[in-house]
Amino acid sequence: xxxxxxxxxxxxxxxxxxxxxxxxxxxxxxxxxxxxxxxxxxxxxxxxxxxxxxxxxxxxxxxxxxxxxxxxxxxxxxxxxxxxxxxxxxxxxxxxxxxxxxxxxxxxxxxxxxxxxxxxxxxxxxxxxxxxxxxxxxxxxxxxxxxxxxxxxxxxxxxxxxxxxxxxxxxxxxxxxxxxxxxxxxxxxxxxxxxxxxxxxxxxxxxxxxxxxxxxxxxxxxxxxxxxxxxxxxxxxxxxxxxxxxxxxxxxxxxxxxxxxxxxxxxxxxxxxxxxxxxxxxxxxxxxxxxxxxxxxxxxxxxxxxxxxxxxxxxxxxxxxxxxxxxxxxxxxxxxxxxxxxxxxxxxxxxxxxxxxxxxxxxxxxxxxxxxxxxxxxxxx
Numbered sequence: 509x510x511x512x513x514x515x516x517x518x519x520x521x522x523x524x525x526x527x528x529x530x531x532x533x534x535x536x537x538x539x540x541x542x543x544x545x546x547x548x549x550x551x552x553x554x555x556x557x558x559x560x561x562x563x564x565x566x567x568x569x570x571x572x573x574x575x576x577x578x579x580x581x582x583x584x585x586x587x588x589x590x591x592x593x594x595x596x597x598x599x600x601x602x603x604x605x606x607x608x609x610x611x612x613x614x615x616x617x618x619x620x621x622x623x624x625x626x627x628x629x630x631x632x633x634x635x636x637x638x639x640x641x642x643x644x645x646x647x648x649x650x651x652x653x654x655x656x657x658x659x660x661x662x663x664x665x666x667x668x669x670x671x672x673x674x675x676x677x678x679x680x681x682x683x684x685x686x687x688x689x690x691x692x693x694x695x696x697x698x699x700x701x702x703x704x705x706x707x708x709x710x711x712x713x714x715x716x717x718x719x720x721x722x723x724x725x726x727x728x729x730x731x732x733x734x735x736x737x738x739x740x741x742x743x744x745x746x747x748x749x750x751x752x753x754x755x756x757x758x759x760x761x762x763x764x765x766x767x768x769x770x771x772x773x774x775x776x777x778x779x780x781x782x783x784x785x786x787x788x789x790x791x792x793x794x795x796x797x798x799x800x801x802x803x804x805x806x807x808x809x810x811x812x813x814x815x816x817x818x819x820x821x822x823x824x825x826x827x828x829x830x831x832x833x834x835x836x837x838x839x840x841x842x843x844x845x846x847x848x849x850x851x852x853x854x855x856x857x858x859x860x861x862x863x864x865x866x867x868x869x870x871x872x873x874x875x876x877x878x879x880x881x882x883x884x885x886x887x888x889x
Contacts, residue, residue, distance in 0.1 A: 522555040523731065529592070531556040531714050532577065532682070537586030539572055546572040548738035549586075554731075559708050559715040561725040564735035565761070570718045573735075574684050577716065578607045590682060607684040608675035612667045614659045620646070621655040624674045631678070645673040648703050650696070665692050672700070676707060685717045689724060701727050722762055726750065734758050750810075756887050759808040766814070766854045768807040772799055772886075780886060781825070782807055788828035788850035794881035799888060806887045811857040813883035816844060816869050820876045827878045830854070832871055844869065846877055 522528045530553035539547040547569040554560045562570040575581040576588060579600035588595045590604060606627075614623050621642060628638045646652040649669040659667055672688055688704075689697045705728060708715050719725050725732050726746040733740045734749060734757075742754045753759035760767065768791065770784030775796050782791040782805060791807050799805070821827045833853070834845035837860075844856045854877060869875060 522558070523553070528555055530554060530589075531558075531591055532716070533587075533589040534573075534577075535587040535589070537573070537576065537583045537588060539569075539576060539581060540584045545738055547576070547583075550738075550740055552733060552740060552743065554714065554716065556714055557708075557712050558730050559705065559717065559728055561717045561719060561729035561732045562735055562740075563719055563722065563725040563732050563762075565720055568735040569738040570735050571686055574607070574686055574716060574718050577682070578605055578684050579603050580607075604681040605684055606675050606678050606680035606682075607686070608671050608688055609686055612659075612671040614667060614670060614674075616659050619656050619658055620651060620662070620670050623659070623670055624677055627674065627678045641677050642673075645677045648676075648707070649673045649700065665696070668692060669700075679711055679713060682714045682716065685715065687719055688717060689719075690721070697724070698727075704728060726762075734761065736761075752885060753808060753887065756806045756808075759806075759885065759887060764811050764855060764857075766809045766811065768809070768852070770805055770807060772797075772801055772803045772805060775799055775801060779881070782886060786848075786850055786852040788830075788848050788852070790825040791884055792825040792881050793884050793886060797886045797888075799886075803888065808885045808887060809879055809883055811843070811855045812841075813879055814854065814856040815878050816846070816856055816858065816875050817878060818869070818873065818875055821878055826881060827876055829874065829876050832869060832873045832875055835869075835871055846875060848877065 532554040534550055534552040537547055537550045538545065550573060562573060564570050572581060576583055579595065579598065595603065615626065618626065624645060625638050625642045628641065643652065646655055649672055651666065651669050651673065654662060654666060662670070675683060675685065689700055692700060701724065717728060729746060731743060731745055732749050733743045735741070736757055742749060742758050749758065749762055753762060756767065759765050768784045768787040770782040770787065770791065772780060773783050774781040775798070777796050779795065780793045780797050784791055784807065828848050830846040830848040832844055833847045836843040839860070841857050841859050844858065845853060846856060847853050856877065
């Protein structure tokens with residue numbers, strides 16, 4: 509399924525089409541609460557049919573931005589357009605949106621079935637269609653057996669699934685989801701992620717998802733906007749965000765990463781050479797970065813792109829000695845904590861293609877940490 513989605517995404521990258529018209533356009537939006545700036549001069553285009561994720565830590569402004577799209581907050585400055593219409597004077601109930609709140613906001617006196625069907629009844633949808641759509645959506649979130657219970661009779665995860673069903677059942681043109689899967693257990697969360705993707709693909713609804721969960725954003729989204737201190741610091745596909753972060757913050761926030769401080773010795777069209785005391789060896793990258801010699805940089809290398817060996821490559825760069833200080837067996841992979849001779853600790857993840865008893869590297873072993881020349885990313889400090 510993931511492969512099919514990746515193929516579809518590569519064929520429909522509307523954001524790379526200069527003639528494409530955004531479905532959502534956010535222009536220089538700032539939101540202040542007193543002296544506090546929650547959202548700081550954000551501009552963003554989201555295209556019809558995208559599943560776009562706003563990703564960031566608590567207090568970064570992502571939920572405030574979502575609430576402004578829904579109409580529950582108004583920008584202090586700037587404009588928001590949905591389908592070409594300025595939303596400045598459009599109340600929430602007249603916008604082509606539906607929102608799933610982080611707090612669920614279920615009606616306590618109604619059953620699960622009544623909560624989910626409420627919006628459809630307000631829209632005067634025929635009764636037989638309501639019954640079918642509510643039944644289908646309750647099956648999707650595995651809540652049909654709880655259809656006649658009230659919210660106080662449900663667990664937190666079950667209430668969250670009801671809120672998700674209520675948001676999806678109306679099939680809005682724009683669905684806004686604020687931390688939609690946070691209370692679900694891992695297995696159900698993964699299953700629901702794929703169900704959300706299926707619904708989005710089938711109905712063509714534009715989704716905007718707010719989450720602090722990097723794995724959730726990487727799984728769900730066609731593109732991700734990473735937020736920090738009220739600003740969007742990078743927008744890109746999951747692959748672009750992970751493989752080519754544009755700042756130290758993004759590299760450190762998305763997934764796990766090893767960061768080495770250093771300075772540029774050479775910067776040519778086909779390579780850059782970085783001196784780094786932390787790495788314990790020169791770092792060679794097989795492309796230039798257009799920076800002046802001597803410029804300070806951080807080099808980011810993902811744990812799965814590092815390799816362990818008991819012998820040196822002898823090349824003089826991209827190979828540094830250390831000692832294994834910890835090994836964590838995770839089933840499909842093992843994670844090694846290695847203290848380099850420079851004193852820097854690095855994390856290496858290696859696939860377990862052989863049984864654990866056959867692993868050649870263990871605690872306290874002397875090893876060499878190596879990496880390919882195209883694995884590091886140099887970030888200007």
